[in-house]
Amino acid sequence: MSDTPIYDIENLRLSFPDMAHKPLLGPAPRVEILKGISLRIPRGDVVGIVGGSGSGKSTLGRAMVRLIEPDSGAIRFEGQDITHLGEDALRPLRRRFQMIFQDPMSSLNPRRTVGAIIAGPLKLQGFDRVSGRVDQALDHVGLPRVFRKRYPHELSGGQRQRVGIARAIATEPDFILADEIVSGLDVSSQAQVLNLLEQLVRELGLTLAFISHDLSVIRRLCRHTVVLHRGEVVEYSETQALFDAPQAAYTRELLDAIPLPDLDQVWV
Amino acid sequence: MADARGLVKRRAGARLWLSAGWLTLLALAAVFAPLIAPHDPLAQDLFGARLPPFWEHGADAAFPLGTDSLGRDVLSRIIHGARVALGVALIAGTLTCLIGALLGLIAGYFRGWPDMVISRFVDIWMAFPPVLFAILLIAVLGTGLSSIIIAIVVIDWTRFARVIRAEAMSQGAMDYVASAQVAGRKRFSIMLAEILPNVLPTIVVLLTLEMGIAVIVEAILSFVNLSISTDQPTWGSMIAEGRLSIHQAWWVLVFPLITLFLTVLSFSQLGEGLKDHFDPVLR
Amino acid sequence: MSFLTIENLSAFVGPAPILRDVSLTVTAGEVRGLVGESGAGKSMIGKAVLGTLPPAVRVASGRIVLEGEDLLAMRPRDRRRVIGARAALIPQDPLTALNPSRRVGPQITNRLVDILGWTRHDAQVRALELLDEVHIPEPERVMRAYPHELSGGMRQRILIASAFAAEPRLIIADEPTTALDVTVQKQILRLIREMQARHGTALLFVTHDLGVVSKICQSLTVLYGGKVLEDTRVGDFFAGPTHPYSAALLAATPKYTDPDASLTPVPEAVIDGVRAEIEAFDRMHGHV
Numbered sequence: 001m002s003d004t005p006i007y008d009i010e011n012l013r014l015s016f017p018d019m020a021h022k023p024l025l026g027p028a029p030r031v032e033i034l035k036g037i038s039l040r041i042p043r044g045d046v047v048g049i050v051g052g053s054g055s056g057k058s059t060l061g062r063a064m065v066r067l068i069e070p071d072s073g074a075i076r077f078e079g080q081d082i083t084h085l086g087e088d089a090l091r092p093l094r095r096r097f098q099m100i101f102q103d104p105m106s107s108l109n110p111r112r113t114v115g116a117i118i119a120g121p122l123k124l125q126g127f128d129r130v131s132g133r134v135d136q137a138l139d140h141v142g143l144p145r146v147f148r149k150r151y152p153h154e155l156s157g158g159q160r161q162r163v164g165i166a167r168a169i170a171t172e173p174d175f176i177l178a179d180e181i182v183s184g185l186d187v188s189s190q191a192q193v194l195n196l197l198e199q200l201v202r203e204l205g206l207t208l209a210f211i212s213h214d215l216s217v218i219r220r221l222c223r224h225t226v227v228l229h230r231g232e233v234v235e236y237s238e239t240q241a242l243f244d245a246p247q248a249a250y251t252r253e254l255l256d257a258i259p260l261p262d263l264d265q266v267w268v
Numbered sequence: 269m270a271d272a273r274g275l276v277k278r279r280a281g282a283r284l285w286l287s288a289g290w291l292t293l294l295a296l297a298a299v300f301a302p303l304i305a306p307h308d309p310l311a312q313d314l315f316g317a318r319l320p321p322f323w324e325h326g327a328d329a330a331f332p333l334g335t336d337s338l339g340r341d342v343l344s345r346i347i348h349g350a351r352v353a354l355g356v357a358l359i360a361g362t363l364t365c366l367i368g369a370l371l372g373l374i375a376g377y378f379r380g381w382p383d384m385v386i387s388r389f390v391d392i393w394m395a396f397p398p399v400l401f402a403i404l405l406i407a408v409l410g411t412g413l414s415s416i417i418i419a420i421v422v423i424d425w426t427r428f429a430r431v432i433r434a435e436a437m438s439q440g441a442m443d444y445v446a447s448a449q450v451a452g453r454k455r456f457s458i459m460l461a462e463i464l465p466n467v468l469p470t471i472v473v474l475l476t477l478e479m480g481i482a483v484i485v486e487a488i489l490s491f492v493n494l495s496i497s498t499d500q501p502t503w504g505s506m507i508a509e510g511r512l513s514i515h516q517a518w519w520v521l522v523f524p525l526i527t528l529f530l531t532v533l534s535f536s537q538l539g540e541g542l543k544d545h546f547d548p549v550l551r
Numbered sequence: 552m553s554f555l556t557i558e559n560l561s562a563f564v565g566p567a568p569i570l571r572d573v574s575l576t577v578t579a580g581e582v583r584g585l586v587g588e589s590g591a592g593k594s595m596i597g598k599a600v601l602g603t604l605p606p607a608v609r610v611a612s613g614r615i616v617l618e619g620e621d622l623l624a625m626r627p628r629d630r631r632r633v634i635g636a637r638a639a640l641i642p643q644d645p646l647t648a649l650n651p652s653r654r655v656g657p658q659i660t661n662r663l664v665d666i667l668g669w670t671r672h673d674a675q676v677r678a679l680e681l682l683d684e685v686h687i688p689e690p691e692r693v694m695r696a697y698p699h700e701l702s703g704g705m706r707q708r709i710l711i712a713s714a715f716a717a718e719p720r721l722i723i724a725d726e727p728t729t730a731l732d733v734t735v736q737k738q739i740l741r742l743i744r745e746m747q748a749r750h751g752t753a754l755l756f757v758t759h760d761l762g763v764v765s766k767i768c769q770s771l772t773v774l775y776g777g778k779v780l781e782d783t784r785v786g787d788f789f790a791g792p793t794h795p796y797s798a799a800l801l802a803a804t805p806k807y808t809d810p811d812a813s814l815t816p817v818p819e820a821v822i823d824g825v826r827a828e829i830e831a832f833d834r835m836h837g838h839v
Contacts, residue, residue, distance in 0.1 A: 020699075052732035052733070052734060052735075053703075053732050062446075065450050067446050067449055067450065087454065087455065090452070091452040092452075094450060094451060094452035095452070097450075098450060098451075099446075099447065099450045101443040101446070101447060102443070103443060106442045106443040106444065107442070107443035107444050107446070107447050108444055108447075109444040109448075109462055109465070109466070110444075110466065111465040111466055112465075120448065120451055120453075121450075121451035121452070124451050124452050124453055125451070125452060157589070164447075167447070167451075171451075186588035186589055186759065187588070187759070187800065187803040187804050187805075187814075187817075188588060188799070188800070188803050188816060188817035188822075190803070190805075190814070191803045191814045191815055191816040191817070192816040194814055195816060213732065213733065214733075214805060215807055216805030216806060216807040216810075216813065216814070217805055217814070219807045219810050220805070220807075220810050220813070220814050243807060253734055254733060254734065255807070256737075257733040257734045257736065257737040258733055258762070258807060259736070259737070259740070259760070259762035259763050259765065259766045260762055260765070260806050260807075260808060261761040261762045261764075261765050261789065261801060261804045261806055262765055262789055262806075263765060263785075263786060263789045263790070264765075264766075
């Protein structure tokens with residue numbers, strides 16, 4: 001059992017209807033976003049998923065936590081095939097894989113207090129001592145407990161993202177998907193949130209998939225890196241190896257395009 | 269450092285309290301009409317017909333807003349008329365809101381075939397001319413308070429359905445909905461527990477507007493004599509009668525008209541005021 | 552020679568200061584970076600120069616001098632004319648900056664025709680020239696296209712072409728690459744620099760990314776809470792910033808070649824220090 005990967009994704013395909021090119025009659029043509037993705041994430045790993053816009057990285061993430069249903073292929077979570085499971089069958093599994101979203105302003109219900117937001121998944125999953133667990137989650141992410149009574153709009157961007165993290169870890173999941181969670185933050189809070197995530201992974205023994213467009217951030221946080229380009233995996237290797245000797249041409253292009261804060265002005 | 273956003277807070281204050289005040293006054297008058305109305309609203313007195321309001325020459329202090337051409341007390345008739353007006357507003361408004369908002373929420377959040385069915389239905393429904401539709405309905409159902417209420421609900425639910433559908437759709441695209449789904453919340457429960465509170469301000473505004481509209485519709489139907497029996501005073505029928513004697517007794521027309529105007533205005537202002545007052549994002 | 556001079560600019564929203572005594576200069580042909588985190592007031596400065604501040608913002612004092620003319624002392628009509636003829640904006644979001652219901656061509660030429668009084672034909676010729684200059688293939692086809700038919704990078708090229716169309720002396724670029732992929736960002740930065748060098752335009756480049764600053768600017772101004780903390784040459788800055796906050800900002804900026812020395816959180820003490828500096832400033836100027 002221990003060598004079963006937490007996620008085993010095989011030849012995953014997913015498409016959306018293209019409403020812009022829908023004919024007057026009949027169904028819209030479909031655009032394929034994921035074109036046969038295969039990926040294994042071992043338990044305890046921290047995997048970065050990187051790619052440009054249109055690479056399918058967010059779609060892959062949303063398919064992994066089954067916010068969307070793939071067309072074909074397989075997603076196995078701890079050996080169990082969840083590719084086409086219905087909501088009722090997924091519900092007991094939901095406690096074990098959680099998600100942190102890109103935009104905390106949109107992912108925190110503006111009409112609920114921080115306490116109610118974090119308590120939501122706990123109540124749904126039938127946890128006891130909900131209030132104590134909310135406090136514990138706030139402690140974990142370094143927010144004072146009095147924040148329970150606040151509304152999301154009363155917090156700063158970094159604090160909001162901490163609430164999103166607290167909600168995700170509250171149910172003690174095995175796996176967390178983080179979708180571009182620092183890209184909307186200022187660099188100072190970016191570094192803090194990354195540090196926090198690093199510490200939580202260590203303390204809670206989480207498996208983390210970290211979706212980002214920023215290779216610098218991925219290098220800092222992730223043990224392995226998957227590079228996606230137009231719905232396909234172009235490279236999947238150890239992060240160190242990927243930065244030392246990128247294999248795919250697209251990876252090299254990505255690395256080369258990062259404007260490093262130094263005095264090399266030949267770059268442009 | 270002060271936060272600049274805190275300074276552009278909206279002030280709900282005055283209009284909320286003024287409109288709520290007028291409507292409360294009216295509601296009390298409606299409930300206790302038999303106790304507080306100075307006269308029987310139906311009692312005729314042909315010798316005391318067309319008495320002017322209290323400040324004019326020849327007025328009778330017992331009839332502060334004057335009497336109509338049959339000598340009935342205008343103030344008492346307005347007070348009793350409030351029963352019909354507010355009753356219609358409350359019942360028709362609430363029913364319209366419940367039906368329309370629920371269908372709008374379902375269409376906007378679930379999309380797919382429920383949306384197809386509801387939206388097509390709304391489109392077809394809205395293609396009927398409303399006034400004709402109402403008159404037709406009353407002709408079929410017969411006159412009476414319940415017919416008016418049914419007519420308003422049947423015609424106006426589409427207003428809610430359309431607006432709430434669009435609102436639910438944009439809220440449904442927010443990540444807090446996806447987050448509730450990841451947490452394992454059922455779809456119908458997401459709609460009620462996550463989306464509904466976020467469309468509630470819009471629902472409140474629409475509801476109060478609808479109550480105002482219901483008052484107007486009832487008045488119009490009374491005006492064209494399609495409302496309820498003539499022995500129940502309504503503002504619409506008072507306006508209709510007042511119109512006939514506008515040159516001899518303007519007050520018979522003007523007072524119910526002012527009451528109607530203030531009531532409809534108060535409903536719409538109440539909605540906006542409530543929205544500003546109870547919105548945690550704006551507060 | 553100083554081309555744009557901002558002197559002691561202070562602005563408020565209600566009683567709250569959002570720009571505190573800001574001074575900076577852009578010399579002809581220079582690219583100056585305007586750097587800061589959200590809420591630092593960097594976009595406000597660009598908006599103040601272009602006269603597009605939101606109505607809630609009140610400029611309390613200071614001067615904005617563009618080629619010797621004090622913009623704030625002018626009548627609004629004259630100011631609009633001066634700005635229209637001499638300055639232009641490259642906006643942040645290429646997806647919303649073009650009107651989705653109009654073809655691209657007129658959106659470039661209208662400014663030339665309406666504000667500068669060119670003939671439609673001249674404007675058309677100029678637009679085609681510019682689209683070619685920003686490396687857009689088949690400019691004739693693109694002129695007839697609607698914005699949604701073009702990619703984000705393509706639209707940003709069009710906005711750049713449009714900004715340079717009237718040969719402005721000053722361009723304000725407000726986070727022009729923030730919404731783009733890194734690979735596209737590189738092309739766009741290269742293009743902006745190429746165009747700027749060819750036309751000798753002064754450029755005020757608003758950004759939160761010190762990496763971008765290091766690649767495109769010659770000088771930079773670091774802001775926090777609407778106050779200038781550091782004003783320096785890019786070479787000096789990356790050799791070692793003088794203000795502790797700038798140093799912390801640089802250490803927080805991701806740098807994959809040096810993972811251990813980057814993405815360091817800005818220390819609380821540094822933030823407290825800057826806040827104290829700002830509070831002291833406010834006390835001195837009586838805005839408490």
